[in-house]
Amino acid sequence: MSIISQDVSLAPAPNEVPVARRARTSINRRGFRRFAIALVLPFGLLLAWWIASNQGWLPEQILPSPAYVYSTALEMIASGEIFYHAGVSLRRVVVGFLFGALAGLKLGMAMGLSRRVDDYVRPLFLAFAQIPTLGWIPLLMLIFGIGETLKIIVIAKGALVPMTINTAAGIRGVPESFVEVGHALRFSRLQTLRLIVLPGAAPSIFTGIRYGLTHSWTALVGVELLASSEGLGYLLVWGRQMFWLDVVIVAMIAVGVIGFLMDKGLDVSEVYVQRWNDREGE
Amino acid sequence: MASRAHLRISNVSRRFRVNGGDLTALDQVSLDVRAGEFVTIVGASGCGKSTLLRLGAGLDVEHDGTIEHDGKPVTGPNLDRGIVFQEPRLFPWLTVERNVALGLENAVFSKAEKRDLVAKQIALVGLAGFEKAYPHQLSGGMAQRAGIARGLVNRPDVLFLDEPFGALDAITKARLQGELQDIWAREQITMVLVTHDVDEAVYLGDRVVVMSPRPGRIRQIVPVDLPHPRARTSSRLASIRNHVLDILNSTTSDDLPKMAAKQPTSQKRPVAKPGPVQAALHNKSAERPLFSTTEI
Numbered sequence: 001m002s003i004i005s006q007d008v009s010l011a012p013a014p015n016e017v018p019v020a021r022r023a024r025t026s027i028n029r030r031g032f033r034r035f036a037i038a039l040v041l042p043f044g045l046l047l048a049w050w051i052a053s054n055q056g057w058l059p060e061q062i063l064p065s066p067a068y069v070y071s072t073a074l075e076m077i078a079s080g081e082i083f084y085h086a087g088v089s090l091r092r093v094v095v096g097f098l099f100g101a102l103a104g105l106k107l108g109m110a111m112g113l114s115r116r117v118d119d120y121v122r123p124l125f126l127a128f129a130q131i132p133t134l135g136w137i138p139l140l141m142l143i144f145g146i147g148e149t150l151k152i153i154v155i156a157k158g159a160l161v162p163m164t165i166n167t168a169a170g171i172r173g174v175p176e177s178f179v180e181v182g183h184a185l186r187f188s189r190l191q192t193l194r195l196i197v198l199p200g201a202a203p204s205i206f207t208g209i210r211y212g213l214t215h216s217w218t219a220l221v222g223v224e225l226l227a228s229s230e231g232l233g234y235l236l237v238w239g240r241q242m243f244w245l246d247v248v249i250v251a252m253i254a255v256g257v258i259g260f261l262m263d264k265g266l267d268v269s270e271v272y273v274q275r276w277n278d279r280e281g282e
Numbered sequence: 283m284a285s286r287a288h289l290r291i292s293n294v295s296r297r298f299r300v301n302g303g304d305l306t307a308l309d310q311v312s313l314d315v316r317a318g319e320f321v322t323i324v325g326a327s328g329c330g331k332s333t334l335l336r337l338g339a340g341l342d343v344e345h346d347g348t349i350e351h352d353g354k355p356v357t358g359p360n361l362d363r364g365i366v367f368q369e370p371r372l373f374p375w376l377t378v379e380r381n382v383a384l385g386l387e388n389a390v391f392s393k394a395e396k397r398d399l400v401a402k403q404i405a406l407v408g409l410a411g412f413e414k415a416y417p418h419q420l421s422g423g424m425a426q427r428a429g430i431a432r433g434l435v436n437r438p439d440v441l442f443l444d445e446p447f448g449a450l451d452a453i454t455k456a457r458l459q460g461e462l463q464d465i466w467a468r469e470q471i472t473m474v475l476v477t478h479d480v481d482e483a484v485y486l487g488d489r490v491v492v493m494s495p496r497p498g499r500i501r502q503i504v505p506v507d508l509p510h511p512r513a514r515t516s517s518r519l520a521s522i523r524n525h526v527l528d529i530l531n532s533t534t535s536d537d538l539p540k541m542a543a544k545q546p547t548s549q550k551r552p553v554a555k556p557g558p559v560q561a562a563l564h565n566k567s568a569e570r571p572l573f574s575t576t577e578i
Binding site: 177178180181183184185186187191195196199200202274275276 | 339341358359360361365367369371373374375376377384385387388416417418
């Protein structure tokens with residue numbers, strides 16, 4: 001039994017130390033610097049806005065001062081108006097996005113797994129994707145009216161396209177050599193899908209989710225502009241009709257901030273779900 | 283010795299269709315591997331050694347002739363035949379522990395038994411303490427240890443190794459060769475190892491199968507009648523190595539200048555998955571248009 005050769009030991013050699021355990025002391029400082037840098041442009045813009053309205057470059061009805069918009073924002077927060085409209089918009093986006101993303105996941109999986117499905121579906125799908133979401137609204141309006149159904153469909157379509165394309169690409173991108181490992185280990189089709197193909201496609205699927213949510217959100221505002229009596233998009237139209245540009249700007253900021261937070265939230269959860277994916281870029 | 287599993291390859295040919303023509307990767311190859319034997323297969327690229335290994339493991343079943351393992355024809359992969367690839371092919375989203383455990387996914391053990399086997403196997407290849415590490419945190423040598431552990435965890439009859447140390451630096455390679463020899467001696471598992479490294483073939487093999495290309499044939503089988511473990515410095519080993527080199531030179535010198543055409547099966551595929559950015563870029567170029575963010 002003592003058949004161990006002398007020139008080797010079983011412990012990993014010094015040249016085999018793991019490469020990823022780097023000191024990460026500077027990462028917090030770097031994070032803070034990046035945060036500060038990210039604020040430079042917004043504050044610059046705010047300053048430009050302040051100067052422009054202070055100097056009266058544009059009539060006050062068109063470009064209200066930052067201070068005025070700020071007080072309007074406080075008012076709308078205090079009255080809960082902004083939360084009401086944001087809540088309506090968010091609910092629509094969540095429902096529409098879930099429908100669209102799930103349908104896109106299924107369609108993308110079918111296209112990624114089956115060459116034949118892909119050959120049949122892809123050309124029409126790409127043509128379909130070419131038509132801007134807004135372009136669908138006139139037709140859909142005639143079929144579904146201007147109620148919630150229309151909005152859900154338009155939002156779902158926004159999520160469907162990126163979700164489908166990225167899911168299909170992710171599945172196609174899983175290396176053949178990985179699938180072969182499953183073959184050698186006698187994985188069933190279901191095991192291969194569950195243990196190799198879906199995890200392998202996960203980063204791409206996540207990209208689809210992020211694009212999908214962004215598109216749903218922009219589609220939502222678009223459809224609310226045209227056909228709604230509540231929601232942030234409605235607030236924009238209504239504010240413009242009343243020539244309350246302060247309300248318009250507050251609504252725009254709300255749209256941007258919510259969209260940004262949703263994307264950021266997905267980013268954080270993506271990093272968490274894919275801890276194995278070393279994104280620090282060593 | 284002959285009572286246990288036994289691999290019998292008789293009159294096996296394998297042809298590939300390449301650009302409309304037929305390429306004979308293997309031509310009438312016969313080879314018997316005894317139970318518990320360590321057979322190494324060496325040859326220039328294009329000699330069909332990897333093809334032979336894949337056929338033996340059951341990853342490729344399109345051949346003439348017969349391949350039998352333990353008296354039964356090989357018709358596909360089987361958990362009694364483990365395989366280790368040149369690239370470790372670890373799944374980047376799983377820890378070392380779970381990568382190794384995949385080898386037991388379809389084995390009939392209880393959960394606790396599987397856990398024990400995985401832990402034991404990880405210790406055997408010297409990765410204790412790295413169970414929870416992800417593949418990107420491992421060096422090349424450590425990753426290949428994990429690959430070997432995955433191939434061994436189910437305690438196969440035969441372990442096929444396809445140039446397992448080909449991508450490693452010389453020092454790591456020597457260590458892993460020594461450890462593989464220890465594992466083989468301790469676990470009594472038949473091993474078939476393909477390599478283009480003559481030193482490796484002679485150091486590890488009970489017999490060295492020397493193959494020649496176009497068409498892939500077994501040129502000669504050289505027995506290495508030295509007990510394991512072996513000293514690399516042994517003069518007997520050196521003379522056997524020179525003998526093998528002579529055979530190889532005599533088979534390849536007439537067509538040495540043109541490097542052998544790669545076989546379709548041995549093409550290395552990129553192991554890295556495209557990240558989100560590449561995926562998005564890829565989409566953009568391959569299936570324009572993606573959809574611009576200005577769209578609503």
